[in-house]
Amino acid sequence: MDTPDSQTQSSDHSPREVVDQLINAWNLLPHPEGGWYREMHRSPDQVTRSDGAQRSSITAILFLLDAGSKSCWHAVHGADEIWIHLQGSPLSLWTLEPEGSKAVQHVLSLHHPLHVAPAGHWQAARTEGQYSLVSCCVGPGFQFEDFEMLKSRPPQQHPPGALPDLL
Template sequence: MMAMNKRNPSEVVEKLVEEWTLQPHPEGGWYRELHRSSLPVVRSDQQQRCAISTILYLLDAGSLSRWHRVSHADEVWTHLQGAPLSLWCLKPEADQATREVLSMHNPVQVIPADHWQAAKAEGPYSLVSCCVGPGFSFEDFTMLRDLPESERPAAALAELI
């Protein structure tokens, strides 16, 4: 078996998808849930969720994590492998998005609850872990592209919608 670093990038992506049984994510890229806490918590809006959930998330050079937000939950991104990852954050009502680059030198970034976020691999692929607390539910997930243009924040970079 060839070492991972001796393969071309598309072979590495294919191998990661196969080995981790990743599936397409609605925002783009590939994912698999790794953990969902059995501990229930009640959020400030009185909705019950698990305490924390964790996914493995893969973006290749041709995919984006398009603008989305997770209501009532923080998301912690951790760079694991591959190229640096650009992670954009847009506060509600902000007039400019911020960009952080996750890499082995800056591996962790937190996106606060209700903030818009988007990401892009800055090379052939980026493998990250995303932990959401309280735990992730698609009920709390909004894709910016699903909102009418009049409700979209003006500062959201159009190429990430």
């Protein structure tokens, strides 16, 4: 894996400059759910899910949320998503059962770096500071056809417990 220039992590830069440097150093693109991302790995090995769909065995992205962005409620159907904190401020990740319940907050940091969002569960995130850089690994591998944004559903179809400020 390529690594960004060491200046990206310099304490001589403002948080906005660090975010801009990370976006440029990693060639991150805007993600539909919010934030910035770049796919870093897509396994050439294929697996067959229980629904018969063929997918790469695993995919991995870098994902960056700055203080002005959020990862809106979304679900990855047919695959688990593993969130791994890499750098920056703690990240609040909320998960919600597919049919709704009470949203559960998981704070990812260097001391608690990993959480799994099970297939089909709703998830949303926001940084607790200036920025959070995470990796998201999806298995079986991510395809946008398995991705659903909650805001694309009519409000009466939103599951109970979905925090409205994360839509």
